[in-house]
Amino acid sequence: MKTAFVSIIGRTNVGKSTLLNAILGEKISIISDKPQTTRSRIVGVYNAQDVQIAFLDTPGFHRPENKLGARMIEVAEESIGDVDLILFVAECRPPAAMEREVIKKIHVSGLPCILVLNKIDKIRKDEILKVISAYAELHEFDSIVPISALQRDGVKIVLDEILKHMEESPVVYYPTDAATDRSERYLASELVREKLLRNLREEVPHGTAVETVLFKDREDGNLTEIYVNIICERESHKGIIIGKQGTMLKKIATEARGEIEAMLGRKVYLECRVKVKEDWRNNESLINEYNEF
Ligand SMILES: Nc1nc2c(ncn2[C@@H]2O[C@H](COP(=O)(O)OP(=O)(O)OP(=O)(O)O)[C@@H](O)[C@H]2O)c(=O)[nH]1
Ligand SMILES: [Mg+2]
Structure with missing residues (x-):
């Protein structure tokens, strides 16, 4: 090799x-x-x-x-x-x-x-x-x-x-059937963050982070349940992310779910909650909590 x-x-x-x-x-x-x-x-x-x-x-x-x-x-x-x-x-x-x-x-x-x-x-x-x-x-x-x-x-x-x-090289460092070292759980949170970046403007998307709180295959087979928290920096940003009657969050979640389903090759139930953590991008412990470096 x-x-x-x-x-x-x-x-x-x-x-x-x-x-x-x-x-x-x-x-x-x-x-x-x-x-x-x-x-x-x-x-x-x-x-x-x-x-x-x-x-x-x-x-x-x-x-x-x-x-x-x-x-x-x-x-x-x-x-x-x-x-x-x-x-x-x-x-x-x-x-x-x-x-x-x-x-x-x-x-x-x-x-x-x-x-x-x-x-x-x-x-x-x-x-x-x-x-x-x-x-x-x-x-x-x-x-x-x-x-x-x-x-x-x-x-x-x-x-x-x-x-x-x-x-x-006498050794192979990664399994030959996997395209990444990251878990599906992590990739799912990243796909949600991508949709935030694509749908929101100015400072709002940059101040977001996404953490997967639950990632579970349902016992009856083809469905994966995913619960994520979307963290943002301000109460006003939360309003923008959710949008009028929840339309923005719905759009983001629908787009993310489509891509996560394509990645996993099975149906997904995705629930997104929005939380505010003031100025988390300047807080070392929150930075470590919301990112896997
Ligand atoms: N026109 C054009 N756009 C491109 C090309 N490659 C990437 N882009 C666009 O450039 C933008 C940034 O692409 P990314 O792949 O996210 O860039 P990156 O270097 O990974 O950016 P960071 O992760 O922020 O460092 C996206 O809008 C891409 O679609 C290209 O060959 N031509
Ligand atoms: Mg990049």
């Missing part, structure tokens, strides 16, 4: 989780158009004949405005450490200060690094070469691959590049 641990790092919102899901052909990590979607490190396992790649999807680099953000950055920085290879994902445009800072960290680590320039569907073809040479001046990347994770364009090339860096 050939195995490798690969960290996917980069600024927030560049498409790291979209790339992971595209590589795996399965939704492991949640995605949204808002920054700071991924909050903790999540392992996605790619299994093929004689090959296992454990990808670490990580929170995106950003300027933190609270203790939760600072913790997320720590998680991202730690992910640059003990791996075989780094996939540095950036949008395909000239490198800005944030990208230069991340490159410094990569440089210090001394690890091999593939630069993935994402979202090429949004720019003109002749721009791509300019961006590649701007990046090539900053660091000796092992390779630079322009892709569109959204359109699955170039994803296979990324995999081929990773395969070049893999070595024989």
Whole structure:
């Protein structure tokens, strides 16, 4: 077997989780158009004949405005450490200060690094070469691959590049039939959080967390009962999340239930309660209670 641990790092919102899901052909990590979607490190396992790649999807680099953000950055920085290879994902445009800072960290680590320039569907073809040479001046990347994770364009090339860096290993680190190290219980809470991010605006979704309080298969067979708490920061946010006559919460729960059913392959009963915890994103113990880092 050939195995490798690969960290996917980069600024927030560049498409790291979209790339992971595209590589795996399965939704492991949640995605949204808002920054700071991924909050903790999540392992996605790619299994093929004689090959296992454990990808670490990580929170995106950003300027933190609270203790939760600072913790997320720590998680991202730690992910640059003990791996075989780094996939540095950036949008395909000239490198800005944030990208230069991340490159410094990569440089210090001394690890091999593939630069993935994402979202090429949004720019003109002749721009791509300019961006590649701007990046090539900053660091000796092992390779630079322009892709569109959204359109699955170039994803296979990324995999081929990773395969070049893999070595024989006497041990396999993850079961060969599982695509992630996370429980269904955790993935269910993440899917609810994704729907909060997709349906709500401004500060409201960023101040939410989701905890699964009960996850139980009914004895008669095909139904899983899931009870979750949606935590938000303010009483006024609670009103927005529930919406007029409960319409918003119903929409969020219906969308989440559909995806959880697809993931589990069975019917789901999902109940969501909304709770307020003032300013929990600045409270260490609440941050640890509501997140599995
Ligand atoms: N146009 C375009 N959009 C993309 C592409 N890849 C991802 N996106 C979009 O970019 C946004 C962010 O994607 P994510 O995968 O959540 O980004 P991320 O880097 O994981 O973000 P964080 O978890 O916040 O760090 C979503 O709206 C995606 O649909 C792409 O190739 N092209
Ligand atoms: Mg992400």
